[in-house]
Amino acid sequence: MTLSAVESMLPAHTSPLVLVGAGHAHLVMMRMWLQQGWQPPTGTLLISAGAQAWYSGMMPGLIAGRFALEDCAINLQPLCQRLGITLVQALVTALNTGEKHLTLDDGARVNYQLLSINSGSRxxxxxxxxxxxxxxxxxxxxxxxxxxxxxxxxxxxxxxxxxxxxxxxxxxxxxxxxxxxxxxxxxxxxxxxxxxxxxxxxxxxxxxxxxxxxxxxxxxxxxxxxxxxxxxxxxxxxxxxxxxxxxASALPWYAQSGLMCDDQGFIMVDSHLRSRDARVFAAGDAASSTGSVRSGVFSVRHGPTLAHNLRATLQAQALMPYQPQKNAxxxxxxxxxxxxxxxxxxxxxxxxxxxxxxxxxxxxxxxxxxxxxxxx
Ligand SMILES: Cc1cc2nc3c(=O)[nH]c(=O)nc-3n(C[C@H](O)[C@H](O)[C@H](O)COP(=O)(O)OP(=O)(O)OC[C@H]3O[C@@H](n4cnc5c(N)ncnc54)[C@H](O)[C@@H]3O)c2cc1C
The missing domain is CATH 3.50.50.60 (FAD/NAD(P)-binding domain)
Known part of the structure; x- marks a missing residue:
């Protein structure tokens, strides 16, 4: 996608909420908002590397020849459309938390008020x-x-x-x-x-x-x-x-963003999945917290907490803690x-x-x- 194509999809002003990556936690969160009949504020963006979210649990079955491609991925556009979210197909290459903006792979800049990161690991x-x-x-x-x-x-x-x-x-x-x-x-x-x-x-x-x-x-x-x-x-x-x-290894821009990261470069979050910067949440593999393991199962479990806490932050209500399970x-x-x-x-x-x-x-x-x- 060219810079002008991405920019034409972006609102001219600052976005009230930007979701980075269509990882498991964001998928669960969006599904919950849909079930609750709640729509995030107008101008909310989902920035995703692809138009589909791949489900890791079925990947080995796909490779073994047991599933078709379409069985293992979820098209993001219909989900976003129902929630009034604009899907921007691009890679985030940098985050500047001081100036509250993201840079995309084609150079476009996205300003945010509230940010949630669920872009996984490598x-x-x-x-x-x-x-x-x-x-x-x-x-x-x-x-x-x-x-x-x-x-x-x-x-x-x-x-x-x-x-x-x-x-x-x-x-x-x-x-x-x-x-x-x-x-x-x-x-x-x-x-x-x-x-x-x-x-x-x-x-x-x-x-x-x-x-x-x-x-x-x-x-x-x-x-x-x-x-x-x-x-x-x-x-x-x-x-x-x-x-x-x-x-898992962290995406390099996590540690370069100004956010507090652990010694492996993952974003440190508190029990509310909130980073040291109160305007930035992180979930799934990208997040580092006590008791969490990097797996799809744990990322899925972050979903409901994130759904509540992003909504609560936007509505100035109390946040809910995430309670990691001992065994999965x-x-x-x-x-x-x-x-x-x-x-x-x-x-x-x-x-x-x-x-x-x-x-x-x-x-x-x-x-x-x-x-x-x-x-x-
Ligand atoms: C082959 C395989 C099988 C696995 N099987 C299991 C399993 O059975 N059970 C289990 O619990 N775990 C499994 N895992 C681990 C699991 O994949 C990860 O722990 C889990 O996917 C992490 O979820 P997440 O929500 O953090 O991010 P992900 O599910 O990895 O999603 C991240 C999303 O962000 C997008 N993205 C990445 N970078 C950017 C960027 N810079 N800008 C915009 N978008 C971006 C990606 O395209 C992707 O859509 C498996 C892993 C592999 C490799």
Whole structure:
């Protein structure tokens, strides 16, 4: 979109409320406002990198070939239209909290009175890579999907997934399901699924091995040279492509904005999801607060608090605190329609129970999509 195209969509004066990113929390929030019959003030903007919001929980199912593209994304225009919000398709590249304005990727400037940031995070790559292999971050999803579509015609022979969390586990199995003839491996710097109990970790490793996926644990991949993957001085193996599903890293403009950020560059928020600057809220992966974990589940849970607090700020009413849950249910897709379940130290996922758990996961994911999809 050109500068003049973006500017023609923007109000000439300062916007009363600007939402950055169509992450899970903003989706839930907008859906709640719709249910409550409340419309944000005229001139409210949603600035989103794309016209659709992708649902991460269904991404591995898409990659495994179990869902169609349209199953996994929500069109933002109908939702915005019903709420009287203007959708601006652009990337935010800078935030100046001193002057209360955002800069977009085409140079356009957006002034705000109240700002809410739900633009997520990016996976981290190895420190050094000589360009001899394709390095593909799992996010942003549109780019990842475009590349995966290309691979469907020409699969990489040797493929490694980097990361030790649920996303890496699910993506490795999904990619194996889609490209059974490719040699697949997974490498992580610590223990695989370190946030989960030992029981689930053992099961997950079993599933990966059964699928023929080589696992490298305690292997912090720091260098790719001449198609060789290195973890310190140890050479792991040769590859053609590397998928990054590593932990979240902050978008650089968070820390450059003048907002108080943690040592990883995520925006520090209080129990109301409000930053040190009372005109800026942050939710999902972008936010840093005690007790919050960076996952889609937690971002979804930020939604109702954000819906209340933005509305309350605009109406000069009392804010509501966000109460993080101690444990979250995790259903990890096994690529074949099955899933493993983890809740605290409890883990379920045998060959018998996995298909049933998979059906439950599909039901939950599809219900989420149904709830948030507005047909124009
Ligand atoms: C393959 C994969 C599978 C996963 N599966 C699960 C799962 O099953 N369960 C789970 O809990 N978590 C899962 N996760 C983690 C989950 O994706 C994230 O924690 C979650 O998406 C964070 O949500 P969010 O609301 O912060 O932002 P996101 O959902 O990442 O959304 C951010 C939005 O902001 C937009 N955006 C980004 N930058 C800008 C910008 N500069 N300007 C404007 N817009 C911008 C993006 O286009 C996107 O629409 C998975 C992650 C991956 C990679």
């Amino acid at each position: 996976p981290m790559g190895p420190d050094l890579c000589d360009g001899s292999v394709t390095v593909l971050p799992a996010k942003p999803f549109p780019e990842f999907i475009r590349h995966w579509q290309h691979w469907r015609h020409q699969p990489p022979v040797r493929l490694m997934v980097l990361g030790g969390g649920a996303a890496a586990f699910e993506l490795a199995l999904a990619l194996k399901q889609q490209f059974p003839d490719s040699e697949l491996s997974l490498a992580c710097s610590g223990v695989l699924l370190h946030n989960h109990g030992q029981h689930l970790r053992t099961r997950a490793q079993h599933w990966l091995r059964m699928a023929g996926i080589q696992i490298y644990q305690h292997s912090r991949v720091d260098r790719i040279a001449d198609k060789q993957v290195y973890a310190g001085h140890q050479r792991l193996q040769s590859i053609d492509a590397l998928v990054l599903a590593t932990g 249910l995790a259903l990890l897709a096994t690529g074949d329609g099955g899933a493993l379940m983890s809740y605290g130290t409890l883990a379920i996922g045998s060959r018998l129970s996995a298909p049933l758990l998979g059906r439950w996961k599909d039901y939950l994911d599809l219900s989420f999509m149904k709830r948030h999809r507005i047909v124009s």
